Amino acid sequence: MSKVVEISPTTRHEGHSKLVLKVNDEGIVERGDWLSITPVRGIEKLAINKTMDQVPKIASRVCGICPIAHTLAGIEAMEASIRCEIPRDAYLLRVVLQCANRLHSIALHNILTLPDMYIPGTDTKINPFTPEEPVRSVAKRIQRIREIGQTVGEIAGGECIHPSNPRVGGLYKACSERAKNKMYDLAKEGLILAREQEDFMIAVLRNYQNRDWSEVGGKQIPIPKTLGYHNQGYMAVHPVYGSSSLDPCPTWDPERWTDVRPWDWYMGEVEVNLAEPNYPIGGTSPVGTKANPQMEACTGVPLYDGQPVEVGPRARLVKFRNYDEKGTIGQQVARQLEYTDSVYAMINALDEYNPAGKVLADKIPQGEGELGFAANEAPRGTDVHLAKVKDGRVLYYEMLVPTTWNFPTCSRALTGAPWQLAEVVVRGYDPCVSCATHMIVIDEDARVVAQKLIQ
Amino acid sequence: MGNELGKYTNCVSARSTDKEILKKAQDGGIVTQLFAFALDAGIIDGAIVAGPGDEPWRPRPIVATTREELLAARGTRYNISPNVSLIKEATRSYGLDKVGIVGTPCQMQAIRKGQLYPVGLRDVPDKIALAIGIFCMENFPYQSIVQLVEDHAGQKLESVKKMEIGKGKFWVYTERGAVVQLPLKVTHKYEQPGCHVCLDYVANLADVSTGSVGSPDGWSTVFVRSKSGEDVWSKAIAAGCFETKPIDQVKPGLELVTKLANEKISKNQKTVEERMKFGVGKGLRNPYIKP
Numbered sequence: 031m032s033k034v035v036e037i038s039p040t041t042r043h044e045g046h047s048k049l050v051l052k053v054n055d056e057g058i059v060e061r062g063d064w065l066s067i068t069p070v071r072g073i074e075k076l077a078i079n080k081t082m083d084q085v086p087k088i089a090s091r092v093c094g095i096c097p098i099a100h101t102l103a104g105i106e107a108m109e110a111s112i113r114c115e116i117p118r119d120a121y122l123l124r125v126v127l128q129c130a131n132r133l134h135s136i137a138l139h140n141i142l143t144l145p146d147m148y149i150p151g152t153d154t155k156i157n158p159f160t161p162e163e164p165v166r167s168v169a170k171r172i173q174r175i176r177e178i179g180q181t182v183g184e185i186a187g188g189e190c191i192h193p194s195n196p197r198v199g200g201l202y203k204a205c206s207e208r209a210k211n212k213m214y215d216l217a218k219e220g221l222i223l224a225r226e227q228e229d230f231m232i233a234v235l236r237n238y239q240n241r242d243w244s245e246v247g248g249k250q251i252p253i254p255k256t257l258g259y260h261n262q263g264y265m266a267v268h269p270v271y272g273s274s275s276l277d278p279c280p281t282w283d284p285e286r287w288t289d290v291r292p293w294d295w296y297m298g299e300v301e302v303n304l305a306e307p308n309y310p311i312g313g314t315s316p317v318g319t320k321a322n323p324q325m326e327a328c329t330g331v332p333l334y335d336g337q338p339v340e341v342g343p344r345a346r347l348v349k350f351r352n353y354d355e356k357g358t359i360g361q362q363v364a365r366q367l368e369y370t371d372s373v374y375a376m377i378n379a380l381d382e383y384n385p386a387g388k389v390l391a392d393k394i395p396q397g398e399g400e401l402g403f404a405a406n407e408a409p410r411g412t413d414v415h416l417a418k419v420k421d422g423r424v425l426y427y428e429m430l431v432p433t434t435w436n437f438p439t440c441s442r443a444l445t446g447a448p449w450q451l452a453e454v455v456v457r458g459y460d461p462c463v464s465c466a467t468h469m470i471v472i473d474e475d476a477r478v479v480a481q482k483l484i485q
Numbered sequence: 486m487g488n489e490l491g492k493y494t495n496c497v498s499a500r501s502t503d504k505e506i507l508k509k510a511q512d513g514g515i516v517t518q519l520f521a522f523a524l525d526a527g528i529i530d531g532a533i534v535a536g537p538g539d540e541p542w543r544p545r546p547i548v549a550t551t552r553e554e555l556l557a558a559r560g561t562r563y564n565i566s567p568n569v570s571l572i573k574e575a576t577r578s579y580g581l582d583k584v585g586i587v588g589t590p591c592q593m594q595a596i597r598k599g600q601l602y603p604v605g606l607r608d609v610p611d612k613i614a615l616a617i618g619i620f621c622m623e624n625f626p627y628q629s630i631v632q633l634v635e636d637h638a639g640q641k642l643e644s645v646k647k648m649e650i651g652k653g654k655f656w657v658y659t660e661r662g663a664v665v666q667l668p669l670k671v672t673h674k675y676e677q678p679g680c681h682v683c684l685d686y687v688a689n690l691a692d693v694s695t696g697s698v699g700s701p702d703g704w705s706t707v708f709v710r711s712k713s714g715e716d717v718w719s720k721a722i723a724a725g726c727f728e729t730k731p732i733d734q735v736k737p738g739l740e741l742v743t744k745l746a747n748e749k750i751s752k753n754q755k756t757v758e759e760r761m762k763f764g765v766g767k768g769l770r771n772p773y774i775k776p
Contacts, residue, residue, distance in 0.1 A: 134489055181608075184576075184577060184607070184608060185577055185578065185580055188573075188574075188577050188578070189577075189607065190607075191607075195577070195578070203574065203578040204578065205578045205580065206579050206580055208530070208550065208575075208579065208580040208581070209579055209580025210580070211580070211584075212580040213580075215713075468776060
């Protein structure tokens with residue numbers, strides 16, 4: 031007889047989400063539903079009739095962690111719709127911006143994920159905020175890496191959060207020779223730190239993988255060797271940057287994308303009948319709580335070739351580097367491997383960048399209402415924006431953000447894990463929930479999600 | 486009044502020792518020389534100054550990172566150069582870590598306010614290394630300068646060599662030697678109305694503030710106000726960048742500065758008070774007083 035346990039809200043990730051888990055007598059998840067309960071942003075609706083210059087800036091506001099990805103994907107979707115090619119130097123600065131964002135995001139995720147892990151050779155979990163060594167110097171290194179990422183983003187993008195410099199047709203401002211050198215120096219410093227941090231993280235993750243148990247809420251929970259395994263496919267469009275419908279051979283295809291509504295996907299109303307008051311932080315939902323994932327989930331369920339897919343660092347490595355490790359730890363290791371990748375890509379782009387070059391296209395067409403899309407490889411995975419622009423105004427706008435793709439995939443990856451470790455699996459995806467939210471609750475009392483915003 | 490000159494640690498009359506700077510400087514070449522020295526000494530990476538614009542005598546803010554660019558910005562053009570608008574960009578696409586900026590008292594207020602409340606100025610406050618303020622009675626929009634020079638003074642703007650306000654007159658000097666003086670009574674109506682609520686004459690919030698008033702022709706009065714101002718000024722003196730005279734030994738001296746500062750403040754205080762009463766009780770209220 032399976033029992034239902036609810037972890038709400040889940041912690042140590044961006045946004046609000048919860049887990050509704052059907053577990054067997056041993057506490058192993060038989061079916062897990064992970065869903066967003068973040069209030070809707072409604073960007074798609076706001077975008078209608080705004081100018082093509084405004085919309086990417088508005089879209090960037092869905093979230094402060096990967097605003098760079100949203101800005102770039104939004105702008106490139108507009109450029110794809112109006113068929114505007116940007117100068118090479120503008121593209122290179124966008125790549126620098128992209129890598130800066132990825133660098134800081136990986137480092138930030140380290141802080142969120144480390145408390146699940148153990149100091150190798152001990153039974154002590156890592157508290158990244160402790161003043162004691164060896165953790166202190168790791169925390170300082172993480173902060174310095176983030177600072178480097180954010181400063182480079184600030185120089186190339188005008189602002190590290192919600193970059194102001196990118197615009198439809200290229201960039202407003204080119205970076206001076208001095209600014210280029212400054213970014214280069216920062217990248218060189220970042221490279222050494224990133225490599226050290228990568229090694230450290232992989233050692234810590236492998237140590238977790240080799241452990242038999244992990245302590246959660248005062249109990250020793252066995253760690254299965256197949257933690258976080260799933261059999262879904264992967265989707266990635268580029269090892270570093272992205273692809274758009276302007277490319278000769280786009281690596282993403284809108285024809286292969288379909289959308290399912292949450293009430294056709296998630297489980298129906300259930301009553302919680304298993305509770306654990308000692309579960310961090312504040313215990314799970316008490317027995318008797320009603321949960322109704324199919325009506326509470328605020329995301330659509332995007333499918334690629336009719337199936338949920340995984341996006342993110344592992345997807346990129348699987349697609350482009352022949353990486354093959356499954357499970358949560360495999361995913362985390364893949365993320366660490368992107369540390370140095372992103373710094374090298376930044377250095378290469380800076381090497382090629384010419385400060386005297388042009389960064390704005392000579393002619394910016396105003397669009398004829400054609401569908402354009404841009405798929406940007408955000409830190410958390412493929413961030414697809416689709417747009418139709420006519421006479422400079424946006425007729426249609428849609429964001430398919432990384433965590434939206436990952437929600438159903440991760441839900442499947444929960445099967446077979448002890449429910450106490452479900453959050454560890456979720457955190458492996460580095461979820462960023464607020465941008466993933468697309469549905470609106472129209473009846474607060476009945477808590478019914480009934481209206482899809484776009485259309 | 487007593488505090489019209491603000492806080493300062495040192496006040497002298499000074500001029501640059503660099504002939505090239507003085508050649509086209511307004512008075513003592515203080516701002517150009519101090520920035521040039523700070524640039525050489527690595528105290529700043531670049532400075533936001535009023536560079537040459539697209540039209541004659543219209544300044545355009547530029548980020549000067551070389552002596553040549555600084556020299557191109559010598560001299561006063563009596564209309565608005567929105568220098569503060571570049572303060573963020575200087576730390577971004579220009580890649581500066583230590584920014585110098587010159588501006589009028591109101592621009593110094595904006596800088597300091599931005600440092601206190603950096604809304605929209607992320608990571609900028611700690612990068613402002615040297616803020617030089619200039620004395621300012623009021624400023625003109627560009628259209629006013631066109632009107633004053635072309636219509637009142639009857640000179641083509643392109644042929645003007647220097648403009649100056651002093652001895653109660655607005656002076657226009659042309660390339661071919663003509664000198665026109667307009668009484669300030671004529672210029673008053675061309676001033677920016679916004680200037681009439683300003684209660685600061687000598688840039689009280691700058692690190693170093695300077696202006697011609699109080700010193701003989703070709704010299705400038707300099708107030709050193711902050712620790713960082715003191716630091717760069719003493720280094721510049723040690724490097725022989727300036728000749729100085731004690732302010733109490735020059736004519737007309739601080740007395741005139743004090744007098745003009747008082748005049749500005751008491752005149753503008755009246756406008757402030759009038760505006761406080763404007764429309765109050767007739768549909769508007771004074772937003773600073775709770776009803």
